[in-house]
Amino acid sequence: VPKLLLHRLFPKARYSLWVDAKLELAVDPIQILERFLWRKNASFAISRHYKRFDVFEEAEANKAAGKYDNASIDFQIEFYKNEGLTTYSTAKLPITSDVPEGCVIIREHIPISNLFTCLWFNEVDRFTSRDQISFSTVRDKIRSKTNYTINMFLDCERRNFVVQGYHRDLLEHWSPPPPPIITVNTSADTMLSNITPVRKVTARRAKERKSKRHRKVNTGSKD
Template sequence: DRTNSFDIKESMTVHCGFVKGTKPGHQTGFEIDEDILPELDQFHDVIVASAIFGKYDIIQEPVNISEMARKNIPFYMFIDEETHSYLKNTSRYSDDNKRVGLWTIIVVHNVPYTDARRNGKIPKLLLHRLFPNVRYSIWLDAKLQLVVDPYQILERFLWRTNSSIAMSRHYRRFDVFVEAEANKAARKYDNASIDYQVEFYKKEGLTPYTDAKLPITSDVPEGCTIIREHIPITNLF
């Protein structure tokens, strides 16, 4: 199925590797409150999104946002129940308005993983599925603060170059195999899982990074910022 998915057709099905179900946020193992679900189906030209799971980060208010962006661009922050409880006790957040500054808070229940980092990957990588009627999205890890107007970001990284996706690269490492060893040293995941993933990459034809791969400047996306157009091929990202 995976190999066939790269044969782009006018109509095709691409399976989701994270959650089950037919509608994002409903009976999927990544549950979103019923009163919020209609919001996911709304049409928007642009959205900005982020997530905090396991109360690892604090909500940072975007700055330098134009009046046009404030009026037309929704800002969504996904949080789990643990972070939700923390927010209610330590911030101006209330369940009545579900907002902190510009951010609309979306509480996720029944998360599929015990590791908060893995749960955070779901909205990060599948934002185009959670918001199927959005044209463009900007993902920002919660450790970062948005300090540039979203329209300027889209113009610089997508519209100016006629691109469909842009992603931040790793600030230090450019080689996947070096990154794998660094993850082992940091004990982010068990070594067997990392080795399995590396072997998969090798079978797919990945080789160590060298200057011969230029103009590709890195094989290691850091992914703390993802700017994408929501088009069918985005499903193959």
């Protein structure tokens, strides 16, 4: 997962901003660093999941959606339970969530944040690629030995600086929209209302018209 090892891909970079391919950046990156790192005195920022806060719920959602092999997800969750993983509750405050939305990662490349992402990558490599499941375990292990904190901001804040797009492979498999359907009112009342009424010509009137057409007109002078 390259997004977790950007400090190795770009060893001379001081900051990095990872944005998934399905998103488009809509604001100046400096504004994002100022808002989520510098203003919060943080070296790592990631948005919370828009709906789920608990790792166990996230695991079940991944299984239901077929995101990964169910047996592998179950094995990972059982392993973390033995390591001390518990369901999320208010007892974990000031931690506001155990499940991140990993499509955007904002970070400063310093040793502690580099260590965090390396350990996170190790869990992804060891178990499943669903990085939301392993995030809180790595975070809590580091927090138990240091005062390291992560800025987990609201998902609605993330939507303020990125625009949702679609993966290329999804767009290629989309069929074009169907043509518009034009409805024609074929009811009997409508059809009758559009017909111009025809006058009935009686036999007597037809005879008079015929006689007028054949009447000779005398254009000569009278003696």
